[in-house]
Amino acid sequence: QVQLVESGGGLVQAGGSLRLSCAASGRAFSGYCMAWFRQAPGKEREFVAAITWNGGSSVYSDSVKGRFAISRDNVKNTVYLQMNGLEPEDTAVYYCTRGKGGYYRGSSQDDFDYWGQGTQVTVSS
Secondary structure, three states, X not given: OEEEEEEOOEEEEOOOOEEXXXXXXXXXOOOOOEEEEEEOOOOOOEEEEEEOOOOXXXXXOOOOOOOEEXXXXXXXXEEEEEEOOXXXXXXXXXXXEEEOOOXXXXXXHHHEEEXXXXXXXXXXX
């Protein structure tokens, strides 16, 4: 069993920055791809970013590319999402999730198994 706990969300003005963290406990963190998804009110959950098991490669959605950066620390069992240049459209609950393998397979929720409870990010205009 793997438990994922997100933190770092909050209220920020447009153009500001936030850094989300996701701490993993239990077995099997370092050998797996990790990702962030988000869900805005009234919308479906969408892929944001993913990072391979060793941090060697990362993938981003077009909407956040160039503004967000995903990273991980396999000693601390933690994955991060640095969010810069935040826009009101980034307002959502952000979820951390573990992939089903060490490498990125796709952006579908079915490609991921364990999920955190989410952390709210609100960007005011």
